[in-house]
Every structure is written in C-alpha cells, then in structure tokens.
Amino acid sequence: MDAQFFTAWIEEVARAVGANRDHLTRLDAAIGDADHGSNLDRGFTAVREALAAAPGGTPGAVLSLTGTTLIRKVGGASGPLYGTAFRELGKALGSGADVTLAELASGFEAALAGVRRLGGAAEGDKTMVDALAPASRALSAAVQNGTKAEEALDAARAAAEEGAQATIPLQARKGRASYLGERSIGHQDPGAASTALVLAALHAVAAG
Template sequence: MNATTAVFEEWVRRFATLVAANRDYLTELDAAIGDADHGSNMDRGMQAAVAALDEAPSASAGAMFSKVGMTLVSTVGGASGPLFGTFFLRMGTSLGDSQDPTPLDVATALRAGLGGVVARGKAEPGDKTMYDALAPAVDALDNALAAQSPLSAGLKAAQEAAAAGRDATTPMLARKGRASYLGERSVGHQDPGATTVALLIEAAAESAF
C-alpha cells in the first residue's frame, strides 16, 4: 500500500506529541552532556511546525516535510534545528510533488534525510549523535523492504533498530558537538539527539502506513 499525505502528516503530529510528552526527559539527558535545552527547543520547534501545518493544507507530502523542515530551522536553537530541519527538508525534496509515494519512495526519502544529517553535522558511526539511531533505522527499513516486507513491518523494524542505536550511545565517548567537550565524562549518558530520533521513528511506526 502506498502512503498518503495525510499519513505523513499524522507521523509529524505524532512526533510532536511524543516530543512534548518527553520534553523534560530530553532536557534532563541534555543537562548531563549539553546545554540542558534540547527538550524545550525541540518541543517549541515541533509545536511551531504543527501550527504551520494547521494554517494551510500541504499539496503533497514533499511540500509538507519541507514546511516542517523550514520551520524547525527557523525556530529551534543550537544544532538541533539545522540537523532535524535538514532531515525533513531532504525528505521533502526526495518525495517532491508525488501524491502516491511507494514504500520504496519512503525509504529513499529517509535515506535522503540521513544524508542531509551527515552533510550538515559530519557525524560518523560511534560519534554519539543522532546518527547512531538514525542510520540503523534507515538500514533496517531498507533491509525489510528488500525482503518484501510491507512498509508497516519495515517501520517497526526501523523502530527497534533506532531504539537499539539510542541505547548504544550510552557507553560511547562523544566525538561531536558540545558533549565532546566533556571527554570521558560524556561516557555513561544517553545521547538526547539519538533519543529524539527514536521518538521520530516510533511515531512513524505508530502511524497508519
């Protein structure tokens, strides 16, 4: 089954709800290795994104994701706005004006979003960043679709991979961002960006794809 713009919008709205519910937890994680503002920043950005979606319907999923991305870039401080904003912008560009994206189109868009995060943040595996949850999720979706699984099952596999990637950041030594300034003291703390990515993929898996 192909995805509709309404389902993609449901994904974004579910993500906003999860970010709001976990705002204090995300900020607590960030307090240990960052500026203690990740949760509040992402919540503000996603609420602004939802407000932008409420203002006018999007002509396509691509246009909707582009709107979300631009909103995050303009409203979220620190590295999170540019990184998550670029993720959504690249997804929007990948999907374009398509009114009926296929599961492969969805996976390709997620891969494009990951590419945007890499281009913007220069992150690599094991750097203790959002990449460590996002890359495994994208790989898991690709593998599931290659095995002829439906998109819904692929997103469930991606959710599990993102959660595992999130958990794997705890023992890592941070090599990027503000957390890297802490050196060895960054070890033992779960990365807030990777945690937010896990919420993003959870929201996708819970949507009606």
C-alpha cells in the same frame, strides 16, 4: 502513504516530543546544555501551527515545511540538523500525492546523507546519526525483502531505539557533549533519543 499520513506522523512526533520534553532535557543536562526537550517542543509546536495553516499539499510539501519551520524556530545544532533531515526527506519524496515504502526508504537515506553532510558525524560519534543510520538501513533492508509497511517501520523503530540505547557507553566525538571527553560516557545522547521518538511515531501512525 499520502499527505494525511505524513501530517499525522508529524503531529504524533509533536505529541511525543511534548510528552518527553523533560526527559530529553534531562538527557541534555547530563552532557549538553539542557535545552533539547524545550527546543524540540517549541519547534514541533511551531510546525504543527504551520501545517494547520497550510492544509492539503503533498507528502513532500508537508515534510519540507516541517524542515523549514524547524530551521527557523529551533536554535543550537538540533534545529538545522532536524530541519535538514526533514527537508531532504521532503525533497526526495518529490511532488507525488502518494509515496511508496521504497520511496520513503530512499528519502530516509537522503535525510541521513544531509545530516551527515551538515554535522560531519559518523556512526559511533554519539549523535542522532547513531539512531538514524540503523533505522534507515533497517527500512531499506525491509524494502529489499518485500516486507509490508507496518512491519518495515517497526523494524526501523526498533533499530533507532537500539541505536539510541547503544550511545550510552560511547564517548562523544561531535557536538557539545564532545567537550566533556570521557565524562560523556554513561549517558544517552539526547539527539539519538529524540530520533528514536521520531521513528516510533512513524511506526505508531502506520500501525493505526
């Protein structure tokens, strides 16, 4: 997987976030402050412009620029959290021109570790970690089993989606939604929902 592949991923994320902007904002309206869709849409629009202005580069550089731009452009908690995830992923991929599936799996572990460090959330707290952690596990397991890239990324996509759906009955213990206590139960976490979109975009690009 080269820089072109990762650029195509981020472009697909930007498209999916734009298409789901109102849906994400509705999820955030139920248990947050109704800005998740518009925040991410603004962020990934800026990322798309930043990538277009800096063509070429390496997979690591593409993802680091993605993370840095998100931190700069997106407020609230999601900008720093998403920005950290992409920066850690970019850093883990190093400066090589091509990335193996095993390297990508390690990169996702680094991204998850970065998000956990910054946000302090564990699985079950009703955050993006509930989608990112199972996706990372599924990807690492697929690498262990020698699964081919498209199938491995489909497993990661499915794990993220399942994890996002599984946030619905949870009570939030981190982030703004935690202020609602039991009233956060019955709503999908918007950060987990957008993380599932990010993983679905990755599989879509791998599937061609």
